[in-house]
Amino acid sequence: MSKGILIYAEVLKSGYVAPVFFSLAAKAQELSEKLNGEEVMALLICKTGDAERFKEGFQACGVDKVYVYEDEHFDHYSTELYSKIAVDLAREIEPAIFLIGATTQGRDLAPRISTQLGTGLTADCTGLDINEKNMLAATRPTFGGKLMATILCKNFPQMATVRAGVFPFLETPVYKDTQMIYKNHNLQNFETKAKLLEFIQSTEEVINSLDNAKIIVAGGKGVKTKESFVLLDRLADVLGGTVAASRGAVDMGLAPASIQVGQTGKTVSPEVYIACGISGAIQHTVGIEGAKKIIAINIDKDAPIFGVADVGIVGDLNSIVPQLTEYMELRGK
Numbered sequence: 001m002s003k004g005i006l007i008y009a010e011v012l013k014s015g016y017v018a019p020v021f022f023s024l025a026a027k028a029q030e031l032s033e034k035l036n037g038e039e040v041m042a043l044l045i046c047k048t049g050d051a052e053r054f055k056e057g058f059q060a061c062g063v064d065k066v067y068v069y070e071d072e073h074f075d076h077y078s079t080e081l082y083s084k085i086a087v088d089l090a091r092e093i094e095p096a097i098f099l100i101g102a103t104t105q106g107r108d109l110a111p112r113i114s115t116q117l118g119t120g121l122t123a124d125c126t127g128l129d130i131n132e133k134n135m136l137a138a139t140r141p142t143f144g145g146k147l148m149a150t151i152l153c154k155n156f157p158q159m160a161t162v163r164a165g166v167f168p169f170l171e172t173p174v175y176k177d178t179q180m181i182y183k184n185h186n187l188q189n190f191e192t193k194a195k196l197l198e199f200i201q202s203t204e205e206v207i208n209s210l211d212n213a214k215i216i217v218a219g220g221k222g223v224k225t226k227e228s229f230v231l232l233d234r235l236a237d238v239l240g241g242t243v244a245a246s247r248g249a250v251d252m253g254l255a256p257a258s259i260q261v262g263q264t265g266k267t268v269s270p271e272v273y274i275a276c277g278i279s280g281a282i283q284h285t286v287g288i289e290g291a292k293k294i295i296a297i298n299i300d301k302d303a304p305i306f307g308v309a310d311v312g313i314v315g316d317l318n319s320i321v322p323q324l325t326e327y328m329e330l331r332g333k
């Protein structure tokens with residue numbers, strides 16, 4: 001019988017486990033409680049000797065067991081190899097639930113695993129719960145964000161991907177005596193159709209620190225020009241934050257797609273989100289539900305963004321943003 005919650009622990013190029021794993025582990029504690037304490041497990045594929053380095057992190061977020069696949073070649077992601085490992089493990093341990101972060105890698109991996117296992121996958125979930133029949137109830141926006149659908153999966157494992165920032169991390173660590181289970185594998189000679197020739201890091205990804213930003217200053221179509229977008233850069237700088245954009249601003253060429261927030265962009269959960277010249281379409285606000293405080297600056301007093309904002313400023317961003325920047329600069333001196 002399928003039991004337990006398995007989470008894929010993606011190792012980033014930086015050599016750390018992806019933050020989305022820890023937010024999924026936090027959510028898994030809640031799901032496990034509803035499933036009468038079923039085990040929370042992790043799948044870790046990493047370079048030889050790295051697993052021990054990650055052990056403390058797994059212990060602190062309440063993981064019962066980590067299935068470790070180490071190899072000197074596992075410093076580069078391979079779709080075929082990683083999905084084979086995940087599928088073999090899922091067939092062996094039969095988890096009831098299999099969660100994967102909706103990162104670039106997770107989005108590539110999850111559908112391949114679910115297809116091979118002949119199970120369903122709910123992608124980009126914004127909510128996970130256990131229903132009265134002990135099944136995973138995975139919620140995600142549908143119809144262009146106008147409706148929230150809760151989806152049940154008939155087969156096992158019940159799979160879901162979740163973006164970074166959707167679920168908060170544990171406020172206090174739940175220490176567990178995590179069992180590290182080193183799996184023997186014979187994958188050195190595993191034939192893959194694709195070969196990695198070179199890895200070129202996207203510079204946009206390097207500078208994009210939205211996932212962990214405490215303060216985000218976001219610009220929308222109302223910013224209108226690249227020159228005005230610089231005003232947001234300055235405010236973000238003074239506040240020690242970073243800039244983001246609505247799809248409207250991205251479509252206008254004011255900002256790169258890598259900093260788009262919303263349904264088809266990033267989900268963020270900063271302490272403060274300052275929305276400048278953003279109308280507040282549902283496809284945008286679905287990406288900022290995790291923000292602790294939302295400040296909106298908009299020329300139109302009826303803009304929907306004011307409906308979700310904690311603080312609303314009605315006025316022209318071209319005069320308000322520089323004033324805010326100046327005020328914060330003076331305070332900082």
Ligand SMILES: Cc1cc2nc3c(=O)[nH]c(=O)nc-3n(C[C@H](O)[C@H](O)[C@H](O)COP(=O)(O)OP(=O)(O)OC[C@H]3O[C@@H](n4cnc5c(N)ncnc54)[C@H](O)[C@@H]3O)c2cc1C
Pocket residue numbers: 144145219220221222223245246247248249260261262263264265266276277278279280281282283284297298299300303315316317318
């Ligand atoms: C399937 C689908 C997925 C989508 N995904 C996303 C997504 O991921 N992210 C996203 O953002 N959108 C997404 N959208 C698009 C979304 O529906 C909106 O079109 C978009 O968010 C609008 O961007 P905006 O708020 O910048 O522009 P607008 O809606 O045009 O709003 C501009 C705002 O600026 C204000 N303004 C104008 N001048 C000034 C000024 N001088 N000072 C202050 N305020 C001013 C205006 O009053 C207005 O409220 C998606 C749509 C679909 C259908």
